[in-house]
Amino acid sequence: MAFDSFAEFLAMGTHAPYVWSAYGLSFAIILWNVLQPWLVRRRWLKEQVAQLKRDAREVRKS
């Protein structure tokens, strides 16, 4: 451990705003890039399932 206490760790010497904003934004971007493909896939699957159901109904009607 390079710091004596948790408070000192948070303070990062006098560099807290720089270090934490850099890590914070990077974390947010990384999190978004995990969520994005997952959300897209889920939405796409829902659409395709709805499409399949529509197609099945069409077939039954005709």
Added chain:
Amino acid sequence: MWKAIWDYVQRTVSPRHFYDIGGQWLPWLWAVAGVLLTVGAVWGLAYAPPDYQQGNSYRIIFIHVPAASIAMGGYVLMATCGLISLVWKVKTAEMVARSVAAIGAWFCLIALFTGAVWGKPTWGTYWVWDARLTSMLILLFLYLGVLGLYSAYESAASAGKAAAILALVGVVNLPIIKYSVEWWNTLHQGSTFVATARPTMPPEMYLPLIVMFFGCYAFFGAAVIARTRNEIVQRERRTQWVKDIVRKESAHGI
């Protein structure tokens, strides 16, 4: 014989094959990325010693350098895929190029932002218009231009062609970024790592950096594969194999 080899290559790089193999790799890549990024970040933030000149602000290096490396390496990958899609009309390459453009742009933004907030306590300014910073900003604009071209066309094929050409033209920017710190006087420091020399940092500092490097590359790989697989099923939605996937997944309940 050449025909057999060509057929084999075609099969291997088919979107369907990429989808299957990518699906097998994905959980492992996400897991490796998660573990390495967590270990690397905690190590770099809490356990690595402070720098004798910069104090604690240097801890930004653990994201800044890997992110910049991915922004540049991703660009090379995107341009290479663009070339492959132009010359050999490989659909998968076109789709990979598009995913790389999106992720590369994000990493370029990370590199620029972390660089700016590192610059303030170290150089006394967030931004200077020097060679390294300016060429890196141009890299972000190139990424955004490529992404813009992808969404500007109705047809995926023309979009892919236009984006690939812009990506290839933009490759001239890469050596400028790489050598900007040697060719011009700049505030930006020289390379931290050179493949042919011993690192100038002590191991307590460069080991977490290496962990973050591998973590970022694993993450980049996972994110690119995940996006490309989405792109594949969108474009191939009328094919039987994609319809089978929809049926199978919907049977599990979404």
